[in-house]
Amino acid sequence: MGRLRGTEAVTEPPEHPDNPDHGERSRRALLSVLEDQQQAENALRASEARLNEAQRLAHVGSWSLDLTTSRLSGSAELYRIFEIAPQSVVASYEDFLHVIHPDDRAAVDAARRQSLATRAPYVIVHRLLFPGARVKHVEERGETVCASDGSPLYRLGTVQDISERVAKAAELEHLHGMLAALVEGSLDAIFVKDEDGRYLIGNRALADLVGQSPDAVVHADDFALFPREVAERFRADDRRIMASGQVESYEENVRVGGRSAPYLTTKGPLIIAGEVRGVFGITRDVSLLKDVQTDLTRARDELEERVRERTRQLAAANRELETFAYAVAHDLKAPLRGIAGYSHMLADDYRAQLDADGQQFLANIARGIEQMNDLIDDLLAYSRLERCALRCVTVALRPLVDEVLADLHGVIGQQGARIEIDLDQLAVCADPQGLTVVVRNLIDNAVKFSAAVPSPLIRISGQRCGHSTKLAIEDNGIGFDMRFHDRIFEMFQRLQRSEDYAGTGVGLALVRKAMQRMGGRVYAESTPGQGSVFRLEFPDGKAGAAEA
Numbered sequence: 001m002g003r004l005r006g007t008e009a010v011t012e013p014p015e016h017p018d019n020p021d022h023g024e025r026s027r028r029a030l031l032s033v034l035e036d037q038q039q040a041e042n043a044l045r046a047s048e049a050r051l052n053e054a055q056r057l058a059h060v061g062s063w064s065l066d067l068t069t070s071r072l073s074g075s076a077e078l079y080r081i082f083e084i085a086p087q088s089v090v091a092s093y094e095d096f097l098h099v100i101h102p103d104d105r106a107a108v109d110a111a112r113r114q115s116l117a118t119r120a121p122y123v124i125v126h127r128l129l130f131p132g133a134r135v136k137h138v139e140e141r142g143e144t145v146c147a148s149d150g151s152p153l154y155r156l157g158t159v160q161d162i163s164e165r166v167a168k169a170a171e172l173e174h175l176h177g178m179l180a181a182l183v184e185g186s187l188d189a190i191f192v193k194d195e196d197g198r199y200l201i202g203n204r205a206l207a208d209l210v211g212q213s214p215d216a217v218v219h220a221d222d223f224a225l226f227p228r229e230v231a232e233r234f235r236a237d238d239r240r241i242m243a244s245g246q247v248e249s250y251e252e253n254v255r256v257g258g259r260s261a262p263y264l265t266t267k268g269p270l271i272i273a274g275e276v277r278g279v280f281g282i283t284r285d286v287s288l289l290k291d292v293q294t295d296l297t298r299a300r301d302e303l304e305e306r307v308r309e310r311t312r313q314l315a316a317a318n319r320e321l322e323t324f325a326y327a328v329a330h331d332l333k334a335p336l337r338g339i340a341g342y343s344h345m346l347a348d349d350y351r352a353q354l355d356a357d358g359q360q361f362l363a364n365i366a367r368g369i370e371q372m373n374d375l376i377d378d379l380l381a382y383s384r385l386e387r388c389a390l391r392c393v394t395v396a397l398r399p400l401v402d403e404v405l406a407d408l409h410g411v412i413g414q415q416g417a418r419i420e421i422d423l424d425q426l427a428v429c430a431d432p433q434g435l436t437v438v439v440r441n442l443i444d445n446a447v448k449f450s451a452a453v454p455s456p457l458i459r460i461s462g463q464r465c466g467h468s469t470k471l472a473i474e475d476n477g478i479g480f481d482m483r484f485h486d487r488i489f490e491m492f493q494r495l496q497r498s499e500d501y502a503g504t505g506v507g508l509a510l511v512r513k514a515m516q517r518m519g520g521r522v523y524a525e526s527t528p529g530q531g532s533v534f535r536l537e538f539p540d541g542k543a544g545a546a547e548a
C-alpha cells in the first residue's frame with residue numbers, strides 16, 4: 001500500500017486480511033497520517049501568525065471579496081484598520097464601504113468597478129470616517145481573479161493605513177510653503193545653484209536684481225544674467241566654496257545694468273546626502289548702509305573734534321582758574337599777615353584799655369584770620385596738587401598712616417578718639433605727598449565729625465578686593481544723608497555750619513582731586529547719626545604688596 005508523507009512517497013507491502021499484523025500496521029499508518037496532518041496545521045497556523053504580525057507592523061490588512069455572494073473576508077489587521085470587531089457578523093462589501101468617508105465612496109466604488117470591468121489592478125488613496133469626525137487615510141490596492149471562461153470569481157487586495165505618512169506629508173508641505181513664502185518675500189536675493197552653476201532656485205529679489213522674470217532665472221547660469229567679468233568671479237567663488245565645504249561671508253561690488261553697487265554676500269556649499277551638490281547664497285545691497293556708515297563716521301569725527309576742542313578750552317580755562325586761584329591766594333597772604341600783625345600789636349599794647357566788647361572783637365578778628373589763613377592754605381594746596389607733576393612709587397600704607405596720626409596726635413588726644421588699624425602689609429602705587437594729603441584730610445574729618453559722640457572711634461583698614469586694593473577710614477560720628485554724596489566732594493560745599501564744625505569746604509575736594517590724579521577713586525557710605533566710611537580704591541597696576 002502506498003501513501004505520501006510530506007513530499008516523499010512511502011511504499012509498504014500489500015497486506016493480507018488474514019495477516020495477524022494487518023490491524024496493527026493499519027493503526028500505525030493512520031496515526032502517522034494524523035500526525036502529518038497536525039504538523040501541517042501547526043505550520044499553517046504559525047505562518048498565519050507571522051503574516052498577521054507582519055501586517056500589524058506594516059499597518060497593512062488583506063482582504064478577499066467573493067463576487068458571487070458579496071461576502072468579504074479579511075485579516076485581523078484589516079479589521080483593526082476599519083475598527084470592526086473580528087467576530088462581527090458585519091462582513092459584507094456594503095458594510096465595509098459604509099466606513100469609507102462619504103466624500104470618497106463614489107470614487108472608491110468607481111475604481112473597484114472599473115477594475116472589475118477591465119480586469120486591471122487598481123490603486124486608490126481615500127479616507128475612513130469614524131465617530132467624532134476622526135479620519136484615517138488609507139491606500140487600497142486590489143485586482144480581480146476570473147474563471148477560465150473569463151467570469152469574475154473574487155477580488156482580493158490590501159488596505160494600508162497611511163495616516164501617519166499623510167500627516168507628515170502635510171506637515172512637510174506646510175513647512176515648504178512657509179519656507180517658500182520666506183524666500184519669495186525676502187528683500188534679499190536668495191538662490192541655490194547646482195554644480196554646473198545653473199540656478200535651481202531664485203527668488204523675486206534676485207530676478208529684480210538682474211532685470212528678469214523669476215522663471216527666466218531658474219535653469220539659467222551667471223553668464224546669462226550678469227556681465228562676463230562678474231559671472232566669472234561668481235563662478236570662481238562657487239568653485240572655491242564647493243571645494244572647501246565652508247560658508248563664507250564677504251562684501252563685493254556687483255555691476256548690473258550699468259550700475260555698480262556694494263553687496264554683502266553669504267555663500268555656502270549645498271550638501272545633500274553628505275555630498276556637495278552645488279551652492280546656496282543670500283546677498284543684500286548695502287549701498288544705503290554704507291552711506292549711513294559714512295555719515296556716522298563723519299558725524300563721529302566731527303563730534304570727536306568738537307569734544308577735543310571743548311576739552312582744550314576747558315583745560316585752558318582750568319589752568320587760568322588755577323593760576324588765578326594761586327595768585328589770589330598768594331596775594332592775600334601779605335595783607336592777611338598785616339592784619340594779623342596789627343591785631344597782635346593792638347592786643348599787646350591796648351588790651352588793658354579795651355572793654356569786654358573790644359576783647360571779643362579782637363578774638364573774632366583772630367579767629368577770622370585763622371580761618372582765612374586755613375582757606376588760603378587749602379586753596380594753595382589744591383592749586384599745587386593740580387599743577388605739580390606726580391611721582392608715583394610703592395607706598396606702604398601702615399607707615400604713612402602712622403606718620404599722619406603722629407601729626408594729628410594733639411587733635412586726636414583732645415577729642416579722646418580711639419584709633420583702630422588693620423592694614424597688614426598692604427601697599428599702593430601713589431604719590432606719597434598726594435596720598436598723605438588724602439589720608440590726613442579724611443582722618444581729620446573723621447575726628448572732627450565724631451567729637452559729639454561719647455566714645456569716638458576711628459577705624460582704618462585695608463584689603464584686596466578682586467582687582468583692586470581698598471583703604472577705608474571709618475568713624476562713628478554724625479554721618480550724612482547719601483543724597484548729598486556727590487556734593488560733599490565739590491569745592492566750598494559744606495553740609496554743616498562753620499560755627500558748629502570748623503573747616504573751609506576744600507578738604508574733600510582736595511581728596512577727590514588727588515585720587516583722580518593718582519588713578520584711583522574715592523566714595524563714601526553713610527547714614528545720618530550712624531557714622532561714615534570713606535573708601536579709597538586703587539585698581540590693579542596701581543597696587544601691590546609692601547616691600548619687606
